Amino acid sequence: HLQEFVTVLVRDPRTQKEDSWHSYIDYEIFIHTNSMCFTRKTSCVRRRFREFVWLRQRLQSNAVLIQLPELPSKTPFFNMNNPHHVDHRRQGLQEFLEKILQDALLLSDSRLHLFLQTQLSPEDMEACVSGQTKYSVADAIHEFASLNRRFPIEDEETKKGKNDADSDSESSSSGLRPSDDSISCGCKARPASEES
Numbered sequence: 001h002l003q004e005f006v007t008v009l010v011r012d013p014r015t016q017k018e019d020s021w022h023s024y025i026d027y028e029i030f031i032h033t034n035s036m037c038f039t040r041k042t043s044c045v046r047r048r049f050r051e052f053v054w055l056r057q058r059l060q061s062n063a064v065l066i067q068l069p070e071l072p073s074k075t076p077f078f079n080m081n082n083p084h085h086v087d088h089r090r091q092g093l094q095e096f097l098e099k100i101l102q103d104a105l106l107l108s109d110s111r112l113h114l115f116l117q118t119q120l121s122p123e124d125m126e127a128c129v130s131g132q133t134k135y136s137v138a139d140a141i142h143e144f145a146s147l148n149r150r151f152p153i154e155d156e157e158t159k160k161g162k163n164d165a166d167s168d169s170e171s172s173s174s175g176l177r178p179s180d181d182s183i184s185c186g187c188k189a190r191p192a193s194e195e196s
Contacts, residue, residue: 002034004033004035004036005033005035006031006032006035006101007030007031007032007033008029008030008094008097008098008101008116009028009029010027010028010029010090010091010093010094010097011028011030012027012028013025013026013086013087013089013090014026015080016048024048025048025049025086025089026047026048027046027047027048027093028045029045029046029116030042030043030044031043031044031116031117037108038113039137039141039142040117040142043116043141045116045118046119047115049071049089051115051122053071053074055111055112055115056096058109058111058126059100059106059112062109062111063105063109066103066105066106068106069099070096072088072091072093072096110129110137111125111129113137113141114128114129114137114140114141118140118141118143118144119144120144128140
């Protein structure tokens with residue numbers, strides 16, 4: 001029986017311009033795993049610091065008894081142009097995810113999977129886990145585990161042919177059988193309706 005592993009890398013910080021006054025840095029999150037908890041075995045998405053903050057808050061509110069690991073501190077002196085600052089934060093974000101991915105309860109939260117394997121915004125992730133979108137969590141991840149595809153919001157046309165085309169595209173390279181790519185078995189996410 002193969003040892004289960006999850007490799008998570010936070011890498012390639014890039015400055016993104018929001019508008020002429022505001023910029024932010026986002027980081028690539030790379031996942032490679034053979035764990036049955038994951039819908040896809042490899043994925044690459046980009047997330048910014050405030051999305052990590054959102055994720056931690058949501059995970060904490062669902063898993064009240066767990067002491068979640070801390071994020072790197074949000075310092076007022078953080079300088080986007082200082083490579084040392086940026087790398088320190090990148091490292092902290094990676095350690096945060098590594099610790100979270102060791103916890104089975106946190107792994108059962110669909111938000112974590114949407115955060116790691118789609119580009120959905122926090123609002124769309126919330127809508128998806130609470131069943132307000134036509135696409136399921138698994139749909140979103142299959143549609144959307146690569147950087148260059150923004151999720152077509154409620155666009156029915158693109159959904160028809162998607163599974164044949166790309167849902168198993170990443171299996172061939174990792175040597176896993178396509179069937180391993182099916183939706184998680186033991187890690188069914190709890191329905192979001194439990195929350196008040």
